[in-house]
Amino acid sequence: MKNPFLPEKIKILEVIPETSIDYTYVLALDKEVKPGQFFQLSVPGAGEAPISVSDFEDGKLCVTIRKVGRLTNALFALGPGDFLFARGPYGNGFDYRDFAGADLKVIAGGTGLAPVKKLIKTFAGSDSVSSLEVLLGFKTPEDILYGDEVRAWVQSGVATLTVDKADDNWEGNRGLITGYLKNLDLSDRARCKCIVVGPPIMIKFVTAELLLLKVAEDNIWVSLERKMSCGIGKCGHCKIGDAYVCLEGPVFKFSEARRLLD
Ligand SMILES: Cc1cc2nc3c(=O)[nH]c(=O)nc-3n(C[C@H](O)[C@H](O)[C@H](O)COP(=O)(O)OP(=O)(O)OC[C@H]3O[C@@H](n4cnc5c(N)ncnc54)[C@H](O)[C@@H]3O)c2cc1C
Ligand code: FES
Secondary structure, eight states: OOOTTOOEEEEEEEEEESSSSEEEEEEOOOOOOOTTOEEEEEETTTEEEEEEEEEEETTEEEEEEEOOSHHHHHHHTOOTTOEEEEEEEESOOOOGGGGTTOEEEEEEEGGGGHHHHHHHHHHTTOTTSSEEEEEEEESSGGGOSSHHHHHHHHHTTSEEEEESOOOTTOOSEESOGGGGGGGSOOSOTTTEEEEEESOHHHHHHHHHHHHHTTOOGGGEEEEOOOOOSSSSSSSOTTEETTEEHHHHOSEEEHHHHHHHHO
16 A cells, blocks of 8 residues: 655756745646645655645646745755655645636735635636636735736736735735725625635634625635644644544635634
């Protein structure tokens, strides 16, 4: 029987700096994967961590990594032609069928954009959803991920972008993402489905506001970032109550996530 903890050696094809601390790695990894799923990435001697899939196409898979600690420091020392190790994909990911025919709103803060980037690309201009509105918030203009794609989404009218603070050179929106929720077209509450991804504090305030705007708990999806270890339901690190976030999540309907977090 194959050892489920055994990672594959994966070649790094390209490294794209997004910000000074967020890099996108294009990997030679051809796997069936869904947005919202994650891989356990590792570098020998530096440990292992769960990292979301940010894009995939033509036998290449992208991850966007923020340099915060031991493993991610080691990853940042690697470049094109180097190898890292990966096992996965793990987790449930987003199921596109949940959003068929919906007025879909994707609300993403900071690095929370990574797990939904492919989903936005898929639904933008697709008639499998009735409409798509994307609301993106970053701390400053320097923190914006996927600059070219985000600018294209804004120019095409799909996305609204705001930054918490910026100097006078910034001509775009300012202020917290919560301040822009009232601009979303929520006129058909039954058809409206919302995905909220970002830091826990952002998820907390955005979901509270959406509930006040009368969006049903069952029509809101969130992704929970828990400390994980095995990623395959064996170690219990990710457990909340009786739920294994690595297996049953990290994507949950808010009605379920709320039960877990209460
Ligand atoms: C499902 C899922 C998907 C994820 N997707 C992504 C992604 O796409 N991109 C991404 O960049 N990250 C993602 N993460 C987060 C990522 O897994 C963590 O940031 C991971 O801890 C990084 O590993 P590290 O070894 O580099 O950092 P660590 O060394 O584990 O440090 C992580 C953080 O913990 C702090 N820390 C470390 N040790 C201690 C200590 N002893 N006491 C107090 N604080 C400490 C560090 O200062 C740092 O802020 C995801 C997490 C989950 C659960
Ligand atoms: S991470 Fe080990 S059980 Fe979920």
